[in-house]
Amino acid sequence: MQLIFHGHACVSLGLPDGGGTLVIDPGTYSDTTAALTGAAAVLVTHDHPDHVDVPAVVEHLGAAPDAQVWATAPAAEALRAGGAPGDRVHQVAPGQVLEIAGAHVTVGGGDHALIHPEIPRAVNVTYLVEAGGASVFHPGDSYEAPAALPAAGLDVLLLPVAGPWMKLAEAIDFTRSVPARTVVPIHEALLSEIGLTMVGARLDTARLSGEYTYSRLASGEALAV
Template identity: 45%
Template sequence: MHLGHACVVADTGSARILIDPGAFSSGYETLEGLAAILVTHQHFDHLNLDKLPALLGQNPGAELVVDPGTAEQLRERDIPHTVREPGETFSVGGARVEVVGGDHAVIHPDIPGIANNGYWIDGSVLHPGDAFTVPERTPDVLLLPTAAPWLKASEAVDYLRAVAPPLAVPIHEAVLADPDLHYTLFSNLAPEGTEVRIAPRGVSFTP
């Protein structure tokens, strides 16, 4: 389920996992029954620190998993969390999560780089965060960043072609007034065998 921008809920059957509850997303504030909340990196469009305590309060059994950079912000607020880095694999609620990536894509050389975790859930769904790290194997579903200060459309298309998943679901679209142009571009230029499907906001769907 896509809740806008980079925020998605992945339901594996054994666990409901929320990824990137940020400021440009909505609908996650009332979620319950989460096994984990995964944060790819520290930017506000991926983590709304003001709303996080209430979300954790509604999901007392949820493990908050973050990258090293986000951990610094959480320590300042005394919010319990677990730090994970690329190369690690862990389990939440019976689901297997692999951490991939490492660095946020370059926005500009004058802006310091930060850490970025991509999350691969049950070997099926890949959320790359804000980076175009090509995985060593092909996911069933790729959550494809659409637009951001760090990317241009041709880079997103090249990443889509490099990963070549059976299904790609565009995300990270909130900076666009009308993302349909990008979505059409992805559909027209997707590699053979890849379906590009737009996930209606807040509506569950099965790949």
Template identity: 40%
Template structure:
């Protein structure tokens, strides 16, 4: 399995001729979706969902009803490619098996309503990867790679550390990293390395376009 970090929360996963991209939102270059077999979207926020990217993909779009409602309004020409998923649902995209996880976005502020959010566990070739979207909901299983949010209005460093510990993945790849400056991300990365690596959990932040 090849995992490529793209802009912000967008990750591209390839295995045996199947390519899946997750959350190609407004902080991600539109070409992130070129040639993919499917797009997965975790929730409706603009840094994760962009109608223009979905239109460019020319591939099935798997997402929750909250996002599907926006697609019907913003890009009705894409409705025929929509596949609405529910928590716990499993489906296949070529050589990649996918399971939907969780129901709600993390709390941004108690006075703001929580929107729906769906993470995804992807498995292929004996490797499992978890993208939680904007939530700190565990995958409900052991995974090899956690795509770990590291900067967000709803996230403290301590929460990122505890979430990574709870999931227990041996590899933790930073995502959701366009909110902080490079200096801030360096501080966050230092804490994550300090707390995770003694437990045998590696932490990595890749530049856009780099892969594992």
């Protein structure tokens, strides 16, 4: 697979064997135009706008008649209300295993991480994507680990590093609990360059004695998986 980071929580995965491109969480803080270009499938972890730009996804579905979306129930409803064709927006729930464009996708999670007890928690799912012998895990807005890791080990962990629901200690513990060969920071739009540098220094393998590569990507930058 080829992973391309499109800013904040959005990545696209170029699938092998002509499967096309699978996009995860094309939200309002991301370059949705680049992410959705040529996308055969879209996965949405939850309905917050920084994870699903409804007008952009609806426009893409109008321009690409074969494209399909898989999303939580609230996100699917928001897309349908925004004009998405109902038969091409599919509701997902934790425990499902999907075959999408040649990729094996395991749905996990269930709840958005707690922001505050008085703020209702969104429905949030995680996606473990496996294709061509490679694997990528996207937790959405949670530190919910996958129920099981691939037998060959996880290739890429997409790691949220900033948000009103987290602290850096949780990101460090999550990195340690979900071993991966490469850790790519996501959910970083709220951080300045100073903040990104600080986070990177504390998640660096030299400090944590990890056996992974911490790979910060600029928007539009690709990583071979």
